[in-house]
Amino acid sequence: MIGEESERVVVRLTDVRKEYGDTAALDGVSLEIRAGEAVAVMGPSGCGKSTMLNMVAGLDRPTAGTVEVHGEDLGRLNETGRALFRRRRIGMIFQFFNLLDDLPALDNVALAAQLIGTPAKQARARALELLDELGVADRRNTYPAALSGGERQRVAVARALMNRPALLLADEPTGALDSRAGEQVMDLLIDLNQIGQSLLMVTHDERLATRCASRLVEMVDGRVARERSLERTP
Amino acid sequence: MSAVWRASRAAVRRRRLQTIVIGVVTGLSTLMVVVALGLLAASAGPFDQAYARQDGAHLVAAYDRAKVTDAQLAAAARRPEVAAQAGPFGQATLGFVIEPGRPARQLTVVGRADPGGPVDRLNVWQGRWATGPGEVVLSRNPVEPPPVPLGAPVTAGGRSLTVVGYAYSVGGSAEAWVAPAQMATLRPDTVQVLYRFTRAATEAQVAAGQAAVTAGLAPGALLAGRSYLVLRAWAAASAGTFVPFLVVFGCLALAVAVLIVANVVSGAVVAGFRHIGVLKALGFTPGQVMTVYLAMVSIPAVAGCLAGTVFGNLLARTLLTNAFQNYGTGGIGVAPWVNVVTLLGMPALVALCALVPALRARSLSAAEAISAGSAPHAGRGLRIQRRLGGTRLPRAVSLGLGLPFARPARSVLTMAAVVLGVTSVTFAIGLAGTVTSYQKSQGRADAVQVEVLTAGGPGGTRTAAADRADAATLRSVPGAAQVTARADLVVRAAGSTQTFMAMFYRGDPGFETLSGRWPAAAGEIAVSERFLLQRGYSVGDSLTLESEGVRRPVRIVGKVLMNTGNVALAGWPTLELFAPGTGADAYEVRLTAGTGAQAYADAVHAADPGLDATPTDNADSFVAVIIATVTLLTLMLGAVAALGVLNTAVLNTRERSRDLGMLKSIGMTPRQVVLMVVTSMAALGALGGVLGIPVGIVAHRFAMPAMAHAAQVAFPDRALDVYHPPVLALLVLAGVAIAALGAFLPARAAARLTIAKVLHNE
Numbered sequence: 004m005i006g007e008e009s010e011r012v013v014v015r016l017t018d019v020r021k022e023y024g025d026t027a028a029l030d031g032v033s034l035e036i037r038a039g040e041a042v043a044v045m046g047p048s049g050c051g052k053s054t055m056l057n058m059v060a061g062l063d064r065p066t067a068g069t070v071e072v073h074g075e076d077l078g079r080l081n082e083t084g085r086a087l088f089r090r091r092r093i094g095m096i097f098q099f100f101n102l103l104d105d106l107p108a109l110d111n112v113a114l115a116a117q118l119i120g121t122p123a124k125q126a127r128a129r130a131l132e133l134l135d136e137l138g139v140a141d142r143r144n145t146y147p148a149a150l151s152g153g154e155r156q157r158v159a160v161a162r163a164l165m166n167r168p169a170l171l172l173a174d175e176p177t178g179a180l181d182s183r184a185g186e187q188v189m190d191l192l193i194d195l196n197q198i199g200q201s202l203l204m205v206t207h208d209e210r211l212a213t214r215c216a217s218r219l220v221e222m223v224d225g226r227v228a229r230e231r232s233l234e235r236t237p
Numbered sequence: 238m239s240a241v242w243r244a245s246r247a248a249v250r251r252r253r254l255q256t257i258v259i260g261v262v263t264g265l266s267t268l269m270v271v272v273a274l275g276l277l278a279a280s281a282g283p284f285d286q287a288y289a290r291q292d293g294a295h296l297v298a299a300y301d302r303a304k305v306t307d308a309q310l311a312a313a314a315r316r317p318e319v320a321a322q323a324g325p326f327g328q329a330t331l332g333f334v335i336e337p338g339r340p341a342r343q344l345t346v347v348g349r350a351d352p353g354g355p356v357d358r359l360n361v362w363q364g365r366w367a368t369g370p371g372e373v374v375l376s377r378n379p380v381e382p383p384p385v386p387l388g389a390p391v392t393a394g395g396r397s398l399t400v401v402g403y404a405y406s407v408g409g410s411a412e413a414w415v416a417p418a419q420m421a422t423l424r425p426d427t428v429q430v431l432y433r434f435t436r437a438a439t440e441a442q443v444a445a446g447q448a449a450v451t452a453g454l455a456p457g458a459l460l461a462g463r464s465y466l467v468l469r470a471w472a473a474a475s476a477g478t479f480v481p482f483l484v485v486f487g488c489l490a491l492a493v494a495v496l497i498v499a500n501v502v503s504g505a506v507v508a509g510f511r512h513i514g515v516l517k518a519l520g521f522t523p524g525q526v527m528t529v530y531l532a533m534v535s536i537p538a539v540a541g542c543l544a545g546t547v548f549g550n551l552l553a554r555t556l557l558t559n560a561f562q563n564y565g566t567g568g569i570g571v572a573p574w575v576n577v578v579t580l581l582g583m584p585a586l587v588a589l590c591a592l593v594p595a596l597r598a599r600s601l602s603a604a605e606a607i608s609a610g611s612a613p614h615a616g617r618g619l620r621i622q623r624r625l626g627g628t629r630l631p632r633a634v635s636l637g638l639g640l641p642f643a644r645p646a647r648s649v650l651t652m653a654a655v656v657l658g659v660t661s662v663t664f665a666i667g668l669a670g671t672v673t674s675y676q677k678s679q680g681r682a683d684a685v686q687v688e689v690l691t692a693g694g695p696g697g698t699r700t701a702a703a704d705r706a707d708a709a710t711l712r713s714v715p716g717a718a719q720v721t722a723r724a725d726l727v728v729r730a731a732g733s734t735q736t737f738m739a740m741f742y743r744g745d746p747g748f749e750t751l752s753g754r755w756p757a758a759a760g761e762i763a764v765s766e767r768f769l770l771q772r773g774y775s776v777g778d779s780l781t782l783e784s785e786g787v788r789r790p791v792r793i794v795g796k797v798l799m800n801t802g803n804v805a806l807a808g809w810p811t812l813e814l815f816a817p818g819t820g821a822d823a824y825e826v827r828l829t830a831g832t833g834a835q836a837y838a839d840a841v842h843a844a845d846p847g848l849d850a851t852p853t854d855n856a857d858s859f860v861a862v863i864i865a866t867v868t869l870l871t872l873m874l875g876a877v878a879a880l881g882v883l884n885t886a887v888l889n890t891r892e893r894s895r896d897l898g899m900l901k902s903i904g905m906t907p908r909q910v911v912l913m914v915v916t917s918m919a920a921l922g923a924l925g926g927v928l929g930i931p932v933g934i935v936a937h938r939f940a941m942p943a944m945a946h947a948a949q950v951a952f953p954d955r956a957l958d959v960y961h962p963p964v965l966a967l968l969v970l971a972g973v974a975i976a977a978l979g980a981f982l983p984a985r986a987a988a989r990l991t992i993a994k995v996l997h998n999e
């Protein structure tokens with residue numbers, strides 16, 4: 004049963020092309036991610052890795068090709084359909100956290116559940132649980148401006164996990180953190196993957212890739228240049 | 238081109254939406270101010286303007302042809318009191334049949350060689366002057382449609398004449414004109430002379446002038462002398478009704494303009510802090526930065542102000558021309574000082590609004606300015622936002638409700654604009670309700686739908702038998718619910734030279750009694766508020782009336798709702814005191830439900846061609862103009878308030894584009910984004926509605942009695958009672974609607990935001 008689950012394809016990109024004017028940001032990318040995998044995408048600036056992440060998150064549409072996530076062809080969904088898809092299936096972590104400045108940590112986390120209609124009390128209880136698991140429960144009433152970088156990213160991770168997403172997307176999750184906070188976030192991602200959370204991260208940080216990912220995808224000029232499996236380094 | 242100018246132009250181009258909002262808001266505000274000030278200035282003297290343009294007669298004198306000679310009249314014109322004289326013109330009163338099949342009407346016709354001259358220069362606004370035999374020019378106000386086309390034949394005293402033109406005299410010197418040679422064939426028994434006096438500002442001065450020109454004439458030579466001050470008083474009463482509500486609207490327009498401009502401009506400056514920081518970093522001096530900013534705001538403001546002034550003049554001219562019935566002399570324009578004040582004042586106001594935040598930007602260091610241009614400071618209204626997050630409201634709604642607290646000053650300015658917008662709507666609805674209620678009551682719309690004149694016309698001496706026969710005919714025509722007979726007599730109060738009309742009713746004419754009671758018994762009369770004010774009487778006073786040598790004492794027993802000061806009402810028993818046995822010369826008919834007034838009138842004409850039945854026109858053009866003006870001003874104020882909201886919503890969503898991107902990334906749907914942004918403004922709108930309604934009601938309570946006083950009319954109390962619960966509920970919604978309309982476009986733009994762009998553009 005577990006074997007079947009791990010064979011299930013969560014993300015399938017088939018010959019995806021994305022053009023901005025005359026420039027092709029993605030040029031025929033095909034990629035599969037199976038359930039429980041942790042995939043890191045690396046490459047120089049402008050190689051198309053963030054564009055690919057946006058396609059998987061449903062933040063943007065491909066010019067050609069198909070993007071399927073959990074069997075759903077995102078190219079066929081309208082704006083509302085993609086929003087509904089994101090809130091149920093996707094959790095996102097950003098380099099600059101993107102927390103709402105005027106809500107405390109607890110309410111930032113609860114927000115994701117409240118948007119799908121979960122009552123405030125239940126949403127806050129689940130948010131507190133997550134903050135506790137991520138070690139920042141004592142900072143629940145603190146506003147983002149008063150949190151450290153590592154704490155902010157933990158809060159952002161908690162928010163991403165709020166609706167139990169099938170896929171966690173991370174865009175340079177350690178890019179704005181000092182090394183110690185970066186290590187803490189890496190440990191967190193490893194822990195999440197070990198309990199079965201599928202993970203797709205985009206990074207420049209080789210250490211993040213080798214520590215957290217089981218597979219590395221290298222991109223150059225909008226194409227997948229190389230793929231290889233990784234042995235996680237401690 | 239200097240760097241400052243280049244930077245200013247670039248800033249204007251880059252902030253296209255803000256430039257448009259500043260331009261449109263200043264444009265609409267200027268337009269409203271021009272209209273309000275223009276109407277306000279003109280309401281003081283459109284009659285004087287029109288009268289001066291025509292050199293209208295201060296005194297229209299009618300002499301008995303048998304008792305004066307032309308030499309005597311010419312000698313009188315040389316008196317020092319006389320500034321100019323026109324005439325003598327032959328004058329006669331003839332029965333005119335203008336529309337075929339209608340009964341003859343008595344019209345005053347004058348023989349004049351041309352429409353010009355030193356006094357009473359007529360406005361021949363259609364066709365030409367009557368120069369040959371068989372030609373006639375009819376008097377008609379240019380704003381009214383001509384009764385028959387040019388070239389149509391009319392009958393005057395049994396002779397056939399052709400209508401060759403329409404002319405208008407502000408002083409109402411005649412109802413028709415013919416060439417002098419034609420006049421001679423009509424056997425004039427009266428001579429008309431028109432005078433302008435050197436001093437004619439008061440009734441006493443006009444009376445002195447009249448005494449001077451009639452000195453030495455045979456007794457009874459002057460048949461009638463009409464002072465222009467009578468017309469002027471009537472015009473002032475009509476125009477005066479405009480003044481109080483224009484004061485209210487003018488103040489509202491100015492206040493809204495100030496608020497919105499302040500909000501838009503300060504918002505533009507605050508949103509441009511980052512840009513200011515960059516300019517400073519490039520080496521612009523604080524003074525240059527401030528100049529760039531003032532120029533950026535002033536360019537669209539000046540353009541808007543110019544456009545607003547032009548369109549304001551066009552609109553005000555149209556309104557003035559309609560409001561004051563044109564007085565037949567061509568359009569009435571906006572006073573030049575109004576244009577000077579707005580063209581200088583509005584840009585100065587905008588610059589002043591921009592100066593304060595620009596000075597603030599000037600004092601910031603480059604680094605501070607750049608950081609100040611990002612999202613609003615955390616820590617504002619946090620407790621409220623937190624509480625809202627814990628409520629059962631949908632999260633998009635609770636987030637929206639919390640948004641205004643992030644920028645409290647901007648929200649307060651926006652809300653104040655909405656308050657004034659709702660105040661305008663409240664005031665406008667109250668005004669329209671009161672005026673309509675008044676008009677319906679004074680026009681007796683429910684009591685009289687058709688008026689029927691008999692062949693003898695007003696003032697005729699008809700027998701009781703003819704009266705009974707006509708009344709029976711009218712009752713026999715299907716659709717008549719009630720036929721009220723009326724007889725009119727020209728009367729004067731003993732000791733006074735002024736005549737007025739006494740209307741005697743048999744039956745209930747349906748006048749609303751404001752105080753006292755209906756004069757049912759012999760020797761009782763009821764009059765209007767204006768009648769009492771103009772003659773200094775009160776209900777309960779007694780006076781002696783005189784008509785054709787018969788004098789009878791009467792007592793004023795009631796004050797009725799009536800928009801004229803020259804009519805006294807009485808019952809049939811009082812008519813018997815003055816003219817026993819007189820029959821009715823007119824009838825007022827109330828129709829059964831479902832009967833068309835025109836259909837009934839046609840049926841009456843078919844039954845007896847001698848009866849002239851016409852549907853009563855209850856729509857007063859002046860009331861229509863007031864309602865149209867108030868509606869237009871309200872729509873403009875509402876639009877400007879909505880633009881203020883739009884501007885605030887644009888600033889808020891742009892500042893929060895990163896937050897919006899994040900919310901969308903975690904699954905906020907476009908509809909939820911729209912809901913959140915619209916809610917943020919609708920909350921201000923609802924609050925603005927609640928605050929604006931009482932202000933509007935107070936304005937209504939203040940302006941309506943002032944309008945009534947100026948117009949010399951009395952309202953029944955119920956005419957002020959126009960704010961019923963459903964209306965109030967709608968008014969609260971008006972605030973929400975203004976805000977929601979203003980917020981919708983920015984909300985939709987926010988919903989379409991490209992998440993990838995805003996989240997990765999760090």
